[in-house]
Amino acid sequence: MSGIRAASRGSEIVSSNIANANTPGYARRTLSISSDTSGAAIGVRINGVVRHVDQQVINDRRLAEAEAGYRSETTSALTKIEDLIGTPDSAGSLAARVADFEQSLITAASRPDATERLTSVAFAAKDLAKSINGIAQGIEDARTQADRSIDAQVQRLNDALKNIETLNSRIVASNKKGTELSALQDQRQLIIDEISEMVPIRVVPRDHGAVALYSTGGAILLEGRAVEVGFEPANVVTAYQSVSDGTLSGLTLNGVSVNTSADRGRLHGGTLGAQFEIRDEIAPAAQVQIDALARDLIGRFEDSGVDPTLAAGDPGLFTDAGNALDPSDEVGLANRIGLNALVDPEAGAETWRIRDGLGATAPGDAGDGTLLIALKEVLVAKQPQASGSFGSSGLGVDGIVASISSQIGSDRLRADQQLSFASAQAVELAQIELANGVDTDAEIQTLMILEQAYAANARVISTVDEMFDALMRI
Numbered sequence: 001m002s003g004i005r006a007a008s009r010g011s012e013i014v015s016s017n018i019a020n021a022n023t024p025g026y027a028r029r030t031l032s033i034s035s036d037t038s039g040a041a042i043g044v045r046i047n048g049v050v051r052h053v054d055q056q057v058i059n060d061r062r063l064a065e066a067e068a069g070y071r072s073e074t075t076s077a078l079t080k081i082e083d084l085i086g087t088p089d090s091a092g093s094l095a096a097r098v099a100d101f102e103q104s105l106i107t108a109a110s111r112p113d114a115t116e117r118l119t120s121v122a123f124a125a126k127d128l129a130k131s132i133n134g135i136a137q138g139i140e141d142a143r144t145q146a147d148r149s150i151d152a153q154v155q156r157l158n159d160a161l162k163n164i165e166t167l168n169s170r171i172v173a174s175n176k177k178g179t180e181l182s183a184l185q186d187q188r189q190l191i192i193d194e195i196s197e198m199v200p201i202r203v204v205p206r207d208h209g210a211v212a213l214y215s216t217g218g219a220i221l222l223e224g225r226a227v228e229v230g231f232e233p234a235n236v237v238t239a240y241q242s243v244s245d246g247t248l249s250g251l252t253l254n255g256v257s258v259n260t261s262a263d264r265g266r267l268h269g270g271t272l273g274a275q276f277e278i279r280d281e282i283a284p285a286a287q288v289q290i291d292a293l294a295r296d297l298i299g300r301f302e303d304s305g306v307d308p309t310l311a312a313g314d315p316g317l318f319t320d321a322g323n324a325l326d327p328s329d330e331v332g333l334a335n336r337i338g339l340n341a342l343v344d345p346e347a348g349a350e351t352w353r354i355r356d357g358l359g360a361t362a363p364g365d366a367g368d369g370t371l372l373i374a375l376k377e378v379l380v381a382k383q384p385q386a387s388g389s390f391g392s393s394g395l396g397v398d399g400i401v402a403s404i405s406s407q408i409g410s411d412r413l414r415a416d417q418q419l420s421f422a423s424a425q426a427v428e429l430a431q432i433e434l435a436n437g438v439d440t441d442a443e444i445q446t447l448m449i450l451e452q453a454y455a456a457n458a459r460v461i462s463t464v465d466e467m468f469d470a471l472m473r474i
Helices: 002-019 056-084 093-109 115-177 182-199 273-302 352-356 370-380 397-435 440-473
Strands: 030-036 043-050 201-205 212-217 222-224 249-254 256-258 318-320 337-339
Touching: 002 030, 002 043, 002 440, 043 115, 043 182, 056 115, 056 182, 056 201, 056 273, 056 397, 093 370, 093 397, 115 182, 115 212, 115 222, 115 273, 115 337, 115 352, 182 201, 182 212, 182 222, 182 273, 273 337, 273 397, 318 397, 370 397
Parallel strands: none
Antiparallel strands: 030 043, 201 212, 212 222, 249 256, 318 337
16 A cells, blocks of 8 residues: 555656646656565655755856846847947938038038028037937936836845745745645745846755855845845936935945945846946946037037137037036036027027127128138047047047947947857756756656556555455355
8 A cells, every 4th residue: 555655646746747847947856765664564655755956057057047137238238329329320320410510511611601501500510419419318218227127126136035035934844844845945946046137146055945045246135034125216317316426326235235336246247236237337438428529529619719709608509508618517418418599590590600600790701611611620620538538549529429339339249249158158057957857758657667566556455355355255
């Protein structure tokens, strides 16, 4: 009878293995049995159910998936910024707007008396300013989306840690009672997988089947009790906000602030760390470059050597929200740059000022293209940059745009390569883990062996019954 019970229990486990062959988090089970020769009873002892996992492979797979998630998020952010700037050969890109503006100045200089050509210069300049505004707004949107993603992930992380704490308690209780706990362990593994996508973690076994969780950066996430991860979301993230000045929230663990930077972050490496890097490093770095472009563009056209009609402190062709450039207020300048209202056709201004000077009180010689030529020359003149990371050599506006496009493109290409490697590693480790999972062919073979064992035990009972019947007939 003990043999029949063991075969029946083994058949149940094999059936469960086959049924859950494609269930995420399910680990193959086998029945542990031994010969029972204690006392007068001789038969089969069921020792318990063994859950087969290769914990090292699982740990490596989790770290690889966290890395792939991190690379995917950062690559996506860089791709978005690159798309905002555009490639030099694409229509509507920043480089194309600069080229259109330059061409409009050349065309107007050839016929300075043509009002429609002066209007084209004004619209080309306005389109360039709007293009810079759009890029800056797109960068702010990327930061805002990252902040919202952080908030959502922190809530998920807190819920998952609480669930692990609860499952630990149930597993410990089941272990002490000697009841089946494989299903609880499967459920816990799935939740740990969810956590590891957000934060790379290491799982440390504790007594009676419990586990502790530590981030690879050294933060304690669960040791007996789950920590409370704190974060305060912002409704909108602007160019003027940062963690360093206290206008953006970092992370806290049980109320204690932790570093969230890319190089020393305690929870860096998964999708959560990627969103902090996007919000606080990748996007702000792009903002600095585009602000530097706006500063250069405004400053070039404020020079009275270019437009003699400008007085000291007067804004030039491009303005900072209608004002002259203030070098000490560069943050967010790309959001504020615009065309001077004195030459804006949509504001009812007179475009002849582009030809005769912004400070002119009346139209001058309609055939004089001197100022238009000067505007074109200052646009392409190579000048050293007062801000941004463009090196020490002088650049024209087209050179600044090319440098920004090249930097972003290079960063995105490198991120693509890193993502490709991380994804391949994660897929390979997942395949290795699956190879250690349920093999339906092997399970069918095991089921056939159990069927034979069941039949043999049943034959013994049948034979004993026949023997007793024979004895009773004597």
